[in-house]
Amino acid sequence: MDFFFELPLWVQAALKGLAVIAVIFPIAGACSMAERKVSAWIQDRPGPSRAIPPWFAIIPIIGPFLQRLGAFHLLADGGKLLFKEDPLPGHVNKFYFVMAPLVAMIPALSTVAFVPFGAYVSEAKQVVPLILANVDVGLLGVFALASLGVYSLILAGWASNSKYPFLGGVRASAQLISYELSMTLSVLPVFLWINAPGQSGSLSLARVVEYQSQPGFLGGMWFVFLMPVSAFIFLVALFAETNRQPFDMPESEADLVGGFHTEYGSFKWSLFFVAEYSHMTVGSAVFALLFLGGWNPLPWVSLQTLGGWLHLTGHPVVLGILSVLIFIGKVLASIFFFMWVRWTLPRFRYDQVMRIGWKQLLPLSILNLIVYTCIIGGMEYFGHR
Amino acid sequence: MAVIQVDRKPLTFAERTYIPQILSGLKTTWKHLRSTAVTLEYPEQRPNIPPGYRGVPTLVKDPHGREKCVSCQLCEFVCPPKAIRITPGEIPPGSPNRQIEKAPQAFDIDMLRCIYCGFCQEVCPEEAIFLQNQYSMTGYTREEMVNHKDKLLELGGTLPDKHFKWEKKLHAEQEGNAH
Numbered sequence: 001m002d003f004f005f006e007l008p009l010w011v012q013a014a015l016k017g018l019a020v021i022a023v024i025f026p027i028a029g030a031c032s033m034a035e036r037k038v039s040a041w042i043q044d045r046p047g048p049s050r051a052i053p054p055w056f057a058i059i060p061i062i063g064p065f066l067q068r069l070g071a072f073h074l075l076a077d078g079g080k081l082l083f084k085e086d087p088l089p090g091h092v093n094k095f096y097f098v099m100a101p102l103v104a105m106i107p108a109l110s111t112v113a114f115v116p117f118g119a120y121v122s123e124a125k126q127v128v129p130l131i132l133a134n135v136d137v138g139l140l141g142v143f144a145l146a147s148l149g150v151y152s153l154i155l156a157g158w159a160s161n162s163k164y165p166f167l168g169g170v171r172a173s174a175q176l177i178s179y180e181l182s183m184t185l186s187v188l189p190v191f192l193w194i195n196a197p198g199q200s201g202s203l204s205l206a207r208v209v210e211y212q213s214q215p216g217f218l219g220g221m222w223f224v225f226l227m228p229v230s231a232f233i234f235l236v237a238l239f240a241e242t243n244r245q246p247f248d249m250p251e252s253e254a255d256l257v258g259g260f261h262t263e264y265g266s267f268k269w270s271l272f273f274v275a276e277y278s279h280m281t282v283g284s285a286v287f288a289l290l291f292l293g294g295w296n297p298l299p300w301v302s303l304q305t306l307g308g309w310l311h312l313t314g315h316p317v318v319l320g321i322l323s324v325l326i327f328i329g330k331v332l333a334s335i336f337f338f339m340w341v342r343w344t345l346p347r348f349r350y351d352q353v354m355r356i357g358w359k360q361l362l363p364l365s366i367l368n369l370i371v372y373t374c375i376i377g378g379m380e381y382f383g384h385r
Numbered sequence: 386m387a388v389i390q391v392d393r394k395p396l397t398f399a400e401r402t403y404i405p406q407i408l409s410g411l412k413t414t415w416k417h418l419r420s421t422a423v424t425l426e427y428p429e430q431r432p433n434i435p436p437g438y439r440g441v442p443t444l445v446k447d448p449h450g451r452e453k454c455v456s457c458q459l460c461e462f463v464c465p466p467k468a469i470r471i472t473p474g475e476i477p478p479g480s481p482n483r484q485i486e487k488a489p490q491a492f493d494i495d496m497l498r499c500i501y502c503g504f505c506q507e508v509c510p511e512e513a514i515f516l517q518n519q520y521s522m523t524g525y526t527r528e529e530m531v532n533h534k535d536k537l538l539e540l541g542g543t544l545p546d547k548h549f550k551w552e553k554k555l556h557a558e559q560e561g562n563a564h
Contacts, residue, residue: 042414044423344414345407360402 016132020112028108028277031335033074038339048073081270089160089263096159101264101271104152107145108278114141115285116206117327118295120320121304127213129206130320138204139191142286143184146241149279150176153243153250153260156272160263168259171350172250175240178357179247183237185365186230189372190223190290205286209294213302220300224291229368231291233361238283240357243276245342249353284334285327292330295323432520439503439516442494443541444534447549451482452538453513456489460505460514468498469505484555492534496522515541 005012033048040047048070056063056072066072088094116131135141150173157169194211195201212222224231240247251259261272288294296302303326307319348356399405425432434440446452456473474490476482505514519540524530532540 038418040422041418044417044420046422046424046426049426340411340414340418341407344410 013132017113020117020132021109024109024112024278024281025274027281028274029078030074031277031280032077032273033070034335035339035342036073037070038336039343042340042343051076078270081267084266086267087265091161092263093159093161096155097263098268100152100156100159101268101275103155104149104272104275105278107148107152108275108282111142111145111279111282114138114145114205115282116209116289116294117285118320118324119206119209119303120316120323121307127210127304129209130324131206134204134206136202136204138202138206139187139286139290140203142205142282143180146279146282147176147180149275152272152275156264157250157260160260162263164257165260165262168250168252168256168262171252171256172243172260175243175247175249175353175357178354179237179240179361182233182357182361182365183241185362185369186233186237187290188369189227189230189376192373192376193223193226205289205294209289209296212293213296213304215302217300220296220302222291222293222296222299225299227291227368227372229364230372231287233365233368234287234290236356236361238287239338239341240353242279242283242338244280244338246345246348247353248347249350252347254347280335280338281331284331284338287334288327288330292334294330295327297326434518434520438518438520439501441496441519441522441532441540442499442501442503442505442514442516442537443519444492444513444537445515445541445544446538447546448543449549450543451551452488453511453546454489454492455485455511455513456487456492457510459508459510463504463508465502465504466498466500468495468500469493470495482551484558485551489534492537494532494537496530496532497527512544512546515544517541 007015037047046068049068051070051072052063052067053072053075056066088097113132114135114137116129116134118130119127120130121127133141153172154169157165157167157172160166190208191201191203194208208223212220214220218226239245243250249259250256251261253259256262261269264272293299297306303319303323306322310322444452444454456471458471458473461469461471470491470493471489472491473487476485476488482488501516503516506516517540522530
């Protein structure tokens with residue numbers, strides 16, 4: 001431990017960053033596997049259940065169990081995508097064509113920096129969040145970086161120099177811009193609620209979780225109960241921002257062949273997918289932090305309370321790992337919800353997407369903001385806070 | 386034909402939000418998520434073949450181990466895609482089955498042509514060719530997809546026989562009463 005803290009600051013930061021990427025990247029990869037498995041279960045199929053390396057096949061119960069779960073198909077898929085031929089069509093703009101998947105990966109992996117993924121109670125009874133960059137811009141950073149993701153889709157669509165990818169890129173840009181507004185407006189009430197006037201404000205996500213772990217009825221209440229409309233708008237906008245069904249306009253296999261990645265193959269194609277799943281992971285994490293109480297195990301039960309019950313107050317490392325597990329559990333549950341919705345709903349038509357975005361979701365989020373502003377103002381005025 | 390005007394009712398507010406429909410859809414998929422798979426895992430689990438199934442055409446033997454085909458070539462003539470090719474041959478004198486007179490020298494069914502219509506089975510006067518339960522027929526070359534006589538007999542096996550008509554003919558000949 002001391003050895004780590006004696007390292008130069010940039011080495012520490014790089015190591016922490018690598019550690020987080022080493023978790024995000026496999027989660028994003030495993031999501032593609034989980035997607036296949038969930039789709040199979042929903043469609044009453046067993047799903048991928050064949051691949052197994054021989055040295056696992058000899059382990060009695062665990063080997064067959066992992067085989068049935070399709071765990072090794074992840075490796076098989078990854079290996080296939082790595083080793084198959086990487087086609088580069090003759091008619092594309094080669095520089096931007098190769099750049100697009102890389103541009104997709106950068107925001108997908110760097111948004112994690114602003115997302116706290118756990119906390120521990122220090123010796124001074126202080127809850128310290130585990131986060132790469134605990135800065136006050138927090139959520140703004142996530143939004144700013146995540147919205148850069150659309151450039152990769154536009155770049156891919158344009159560099160492919162063919163009509164379906166181009167249409168996919170155009171749709172992606174229109175959709176992401178439309179839903180970003182509602183998404184940002186839907187989280188404003190949360191930050192109005194936690195920032196009292198006259199004090200230094202913060203957009204830090206760790207602060208939101210801190211606010212949801214206070215004692216008392218209102219204090220321990222998760223924001224999903226306090227602001228269900230905000231949570232709903234955020235969730236819908238998140239589906240649109242991550243290009244998930246029912247909003248997967250940019251891909252839209254039925255009418256655009258493969259959308260923006262029509263011309264891509266093998267590893268470059270898979271990078272787009274890892275980026276999409278990373279966005280989903282980070283988006284789910286932000287949703288869990290804002291509305292589902294972050295690393296607090298249950299509503300009105302904060303991590304500190306749980307630590308007290310389990311007599312873990314003196315063990316910051318154990319409590320930290322527990323908080324990370326709780327948080328990852330919430331994120332995975334939310335990713336499962338994403339998949340569940342994907343295999344339930346058909347795709348919206350493009351005009352429906354635009355209508356929902358501009359004529360329903362945006363007015364609703366503005367109304368929501370006004371209502372909560374009035375409520376918060378009223379509570380301020382009558383001195384309830 | 387009478388034209389019936391159907392009123393298209395405007396959607397209710399709840400329907401226009403999509404939410405009730407989405408929730409009921411999620412409920413349906415949740416039910417399927419919890420139910421067991423309905424698919425067969427093919428190479429390990431095999432489907433139950435219903436009676437009357439028309440699989441790969443095969444040649445059968447009677448319970449005494451005699452191949453029943455007498456190479457009358459009716460199946461060859463009736464076969465719509467011309468998948469069957471028979472080379473008739475004579476049964477040599479001195480054979481115990483001499484009274485049958487003819488047997489196929491070669492009997493080829495090209496399974497790339499066969500359409501599994503079952504006409505050959507229907508037309509066969511000797512009940513010698515049957516479309517049985519064999520449903521999987523694969524090969525790497527065109528030659529492999531042609532079933533020759535020994536393969537057809539092997540696939541067909543032995544089926545029960547009620548008539549034993551050639552044995553009756555033999556008895557009749559031996560007892561000097563042809564009819």
